[in-house]
Each structure stands twice: as C-alpha cells, then as structure tokens.
Amino acid sequence: MSEETFALVRHWMSVRQPERALDALAQLPGEDAVGYPATVFRASALWMLDRNEEAAQVAADGISRFGPDLPLLQVLGNTRHELGQWPAAEEALLAALHQDPEQPQLLCDYARLCLSAGQVDKAERLVARAAHHDPHLESVGQVRSMIALARGQDAEAVRHSADTLAQDPDSTAARAMHGNAAAQTGDVDQAYRSFRAAAAAEPGNAAYVAAAREARVAAHPALRPLRLMYRIGPMKLWLGFMLVLLGLRAAGLLPLALGLTVIWVLYCVYSWVAPPLVRRWLERNR
Incomplete structure (x- = not known):
C-alpha cells in the first residue's frame, strides 16, 4: 500500500x-x-x-x-x-x-539568493558553474535572465527567458520569467500572454495571478498611448520632452513650445488617471 x-x-x-x-x-x-x-x-x-x-x-x-x-x-x-x-x-x-558543490540546481538556488542580496557578480559566477554541468537546466536560463535584468540589460533578459521557454514550453516558471522580461522592455502584449499562460497553468499561484491582472491592464487598448512610456521609461520620455521643448524655445518657436507643453501635461494626467480607471473597469467586469 x-x-x-x-x-x-x-x-x-x-x-x-x-x-x-x-x-x-x-x-x-x-x-x-x-x-x-x-x-x-x-x-x-x-x-x-x-x-x-x-x-x-x-x-x-x-x-x-x-x-x-x-x-x-x-x-x-x-x-x-x-x-x-x-x-x-x-x-x-x-x-x-x-x-x-557542483549540483547545478543548488548553484542556481544560491545564485538567486546572491541576487537578492545585490551580489550580481557572485551570482553570475555561480550560474556559470551550473551551466558548465547542465547548460540546458531551466534554472540556468532563468537566473541569467534575472542577472540581465539586474544589470539593466532588458533585451538580454528577454533573450535568455525566450531560450529557456523554447526548451520547455510547458514550464510555468519559464513562462512567468519571460513575461517579466517582456514587461521590462515595454512589450505589454507579450507580457500579458506569458503571465496569463502562467496563471492559467497555476491558478493557485497568487504572484502569477496578480502579474497577469496587472499585465492585462497595461495591455488594454485604452492605454495604447502609454506604450511609448512603457518602452523607453518615464524618465527618458521626460528628458526627451525637455530637450525638444528647450530646442523649440531656443529657436524662438514659442507657440509650438506652448502646444507641446499642453500636450505633455495632458499626457501626464492621462498616465495618472487612465490606468486606475481601466483596472477598476476590468475588475468590475471580471
């Protein structure tokens, strides 16, 4: 028995x-x-x-x-x-x-802990040791994606997560990591697809469900004007606006500078107001 x-x-x-x-x-x-x-x-x-x-x-x-x-x-x-x-x-x-000492999964587990503590270089050495023994281990790709995100290498994170997912398309962890990497690059549609698949596979995982809901909000058509901000980041977008505004003022194009300022203010208000409204509407119609 x-x-x-x-x-x-x-x-x-x-x-x-x-x-x-x-x-x-x-x-x-x-x-x-x-x-x-x-x-x-x-x-x-x-x-x-x-x-x-x-x-x-x-x-x-x-x-x-x-x-x-x-x-x-x-x-x-x-x-x-x-x-x-x-x-x-x-x-x-x-x-x-x-x-x-050379168990690949253990090395990846310890690498994750090092990443949490901000020890990115140490984590990279650990995952390199793990990859030497098992380069196709799912956790190797996941940790490499996490390291890339920690270094601000968003495109590299997407590549690692996509490779891991290609090796095991049924892995919910790989799907969630791919969604996280996609979200960092502003690809909200891909992020939503990945998080939705992970949440559907493990509906009891609160983190996956919450990520899928947030990604669903970001991917909503009503928030399409915000996708530029998602892709390049609010700080870079603000710096770009300031450079263009200063350039217009320096060229004496004050009416255009004023119009750009009005558009920027409206865009900022939209970025503050629209996401909570879309989130509330989706929750009400769930």
Whole structure:
C-alpha cells in the first residue's frame, strides 16, 4: 500500500500537482506518514505551493530527525530565502553545497539568493558553474535572465527567458520569467500572454495571478498611448520632452513650445488617471 502511495506521490510531483501529492501523503499509515520519504515529499510539495513557512518547518523538523539531508537543506534554504531570512537561507544552501558543490540546481538556488542580496557578480559566477554541468537546466536560463535584468540589460533578459521557454514550453516558471522580461522592455502584449499562460497553468499561484491582472491592464487598448512610456521609461520620455521643448524655445518657436507643453501635461494626467480607471473597469467586469 505504501509503495503504491509513494509511486502516486512521485507521479503528482512530476506533473507539478503538489496539492494531489499532499492528499496522497495524507493517506499514509503510521510510521510511513512521518518517515524520511514522506517528509521530503511533504516539504517539497509545500514549497511548490508557496506555503513557505510550513515547508520550512517540515524541512527543519526533518533535518533534526534525519540529519543534514541535502534535499531537506535545499527546501529549507529556498523557503528561508522566500521568507526574507537570508542569513538562515545561506547557511542551509551552503550546507547543501558542501555535500554536493557542483549540483547545478543548488548553484542556481544560491545564485538567486546572491541576487537578492545585490551580489550580481557572485551570482553570475555561480550560474556559470551550473551551466558548465547542465547548460540546458531551466534554472540556468532563468537566473541569467534575472542577472540581465539586474544589470539593466532588458533585451538580454528577454533573450535568455525566450531560450529557456523554447526548451520547455510547458514550464510555468519559464513562462512567468519571460513575461517579466517582456514587461521590462515595454512589450505589454507579450507580457500579458506569458503571465496569463502562467496563471492559467497555476491558478493557485497568487504572484502569477496578480502579474497577469496587472499585465492585462497595461495591455488594454485604452492605454495604447502609454506604450511609448512603457518602452523607453518615464524618465527618458521626460528628458526627451525637455530637450525638444528647450530646442523649440531656443529657436524662438514659442507657440509650438506652448502646444507641446499642453500636450505633455495632458499626457501626464492621462498616465495618472487612465490606468486606475481601466483596472477598476476590468475588475468590475471580471
């Protein structure tokens, strides 16, 4: 009975349905329910569901009972990271890497933590080590995309995320990363498509759902005039306006300068007022 249950749990985890894996684990009797395999599966399933506090507790309890086990240390490190407990996360991930220093996924996990701490160069070295062992690992492309975003290399981030998505079109994490990179470049239509697909695949993921809703607002036809601002950024757009305005004034074209100023003021008001109105209208008609 327990072997069949564990086989079912492995199946649900492999198809990324951790809720069903937890349901199956709940059917285990006696010692099997609290043994090592059940503990690892339970901690991992809770982590996949973003129930980070519960996952961290299960992993910590498992480590206290079974010793510094690598899978449990990995879950503990990643959940501590998500909870903002970075020193504890680093301690757990380094303990796991001490057991397997060249494990590509662990290297990517630690690289993500370094990025959160602003250690971009260190993260880049870590992901390079991971790529040496498994260049096609999904997390390698994701972390490289994150590094590119941290460096302000938005086009490079899109390229990395697109490559990762091409390797695994069914990956919700890759789809969400692609949406995030697209949003940074102002491609709101692509961002909405990617976030919508990620949210549809994992409707229980609050971050994906919230991102899809925001992307839906940005991609709405009523906000099309704002797409230039999305693509080049409000500061660059303002600097461009100022340069043109000063040029018109220097050339003595004061009526044109005045007209441009009026258009700019109206555009600014529109950028402040229109998005909340579109958001409210979409929520009302959801």
